[in-house]
Amino acid sequence: MQQPRTRVTIRDVAEHAGVSVATVSKVINQRYGVAADTMARVQAVISELGYEASLVAQSLRNHRTNVIGILVADLEPFSTELLKGAADAIRGSGFELVVYSAGGRTGDVVGWERRYLSRLSGTLVDGAVLVTPTVVDVQYGAPVVAVDPHTGSSSFPTVDADSLRGARLATQHLLSLGHRRIALLAGRADLQSARLREQGYREALAAAGVPFDDSLVRVGGYDAELSMLAAHELLTAPRRPTAVFAANDVTAIATIDVALALGLRVPGDLSVVGFDNIPESALCTPPLTTVNQPIRTMGERAVEMLIQLIREQPVERTHLTLATELVVRGSAAPPPAAP
Amino acid sequence: MQQPRTRVTIRDVAEHAGVSVATVSKVINQRYGVAADTMARVQAVISELGYEASLVAQSLRNHRTNVIGILVADLEPFSTELLKGAADAIRGSGFELVVYSAGGRTGDVVGWERRYLSRLSGTLVDGAVLVTPTVVDVQYGAPVVAVDPHTGSSSFPTVDADSLRGARLATQHLLSLGHRRIALLAGRADLQSARLREQGYREALAAAGVPFDDSLVRVGGYDAELSMLAAHELLTAPRRPTAVFAANDVTAIATIDVALALGLRVPGDLSVVGFDNIPESALCTPPLTTVNQPIRTMGERAVEMLIQLIREQPVERTHLTLATELVVRGSAAPPPAAP
DNA sequence: GTGAAAGCGCTAACAG
């Protein structure tokens, strides 16, 4: 095989083989109407030159690329895990996977999503999966599936997890261990998932006849640093809670760190329950009791749904909510004996 | 803004604005020679229609996309971490990042790399970073930087970490703690990094006057499952080692799991040192003593180098080997008192 | 069975 300075194009192949570009194209695409020996000759030149058709030129012509795009705001544990599920679903589907990351750029997130979706759809990708998108209502030239969109009412087909039930389970777990002063380290108020987790917490409290106490709620914004501050406030207050339900694992782990730094034992003095079940949650000390969100499965389902959409096959349900479940590990235990 | 069923093209904009496509193009690309009011009118139509130029058509024309591709075999901790570094380096560079994942496909890895590189280069991406590539010698239409290539002698500009020194540090650490029976859980023999780590291990042993013992070496292949088997063999042998140096963190963690399952205390009965310093290594129990490989920095450097290459700026060094260092945590301690 | 020609969406050179 040669090592061309510049890309080898279909023209180069045609010239070397002494045929027209049309014929080469037919060979590449296995069309009928090419003599066996011509075919063989062209094939030989193709491998001699190491020719590969340009993805760009092909998609410009075909409007079909067999590529699925996934747009993520950043590569953090959640999106990374989801990507793996997507990769699982892609395998054997005949599609390829391309990931576009905004690289954690803050501020312009909405613009980025819209711009990319628009620039890619109909050309570079046959469809796209939007991970935790902020944009939910625009129609593009290609099918789009949203995973865990920031607002509940999306006009896109959507895959998410049952945050409401998960939060209820987590809170019930703490209640059944005997806790009554259960703090909530909430997520971001602008996100649907965060609102549902707070609602679940309130419902479980109400069902158990425990009054909701505003002073036990702090906003952690799904963010580690912010949560450390919030947790510190919570844990140094005069009557500190005996348990914390954190809206995601990252902030739950931050809470444990703060508690340990304050000399509290976990779960001896403070129980903590998280949400997400990211890989790190099993590895921290103590291992985190949390709510499993089937992140990988969400990625799989989203890609499967998207492929159906692309193939214009009927999609049974356009809003899929996957079940969450409690994963009991070591960070929650009965409260210390009342003073 | 409208919600077109199909992609809106430059033609649509031109028609709506009552100008030619060339003029629209000039407006988009901020070329001189457009009257202010024409410009305004076109801009208005653009935002009214929500037009975005097709990435595909642009790159076919321009041979310049301001997009950098990163090709990874799979999305595992190493590549994910590297991606983050790459994302850091991209920010503010004027380039965008696109990740292509083979999705852990085994077997066809080489073919995939070659095919993609070939299909993308010169068109969709201005250059590419290949992560742990098996292909190292082919020239493409666009610059390529390899990270931690599988064979040492790559003709690509390369970024890697000092595996040799890192392995020596790890082994010396165990030696200085008093260990003499130090096992090696090796990586894959076909990989440069694995060979260097074995060599470092041997050199440190030799320097300390400890004879190399073949029976203390097993191949873990950088793979968790394979390593659990190997570790089991090692730890159930008649004279088991007092320490294990694993060629990467994933296999080190697997070794700890096996040791604990066998009722051994870590580091009381068995010391373990890993290599990579992936995030998980700090979170496992006990926290892993390991060799830090600046993975994120490798991603950054690779992207920086690639950008220089794309801009045809001189690159000071085409083979960058980043320093490794020992990170002492809790998984290595002096050996149990000799029997 | 094969090739000439048109065109996907866009940009650059050149005329007007």
Place this chain on the structure above:
DNA sequence: CTGTTAGCGCTTTCAC
């Protein structure tokens, strides 16, 4: 200042 034209690499009629 604006439009016409050519062409990026490829596929697809449609003549020959």
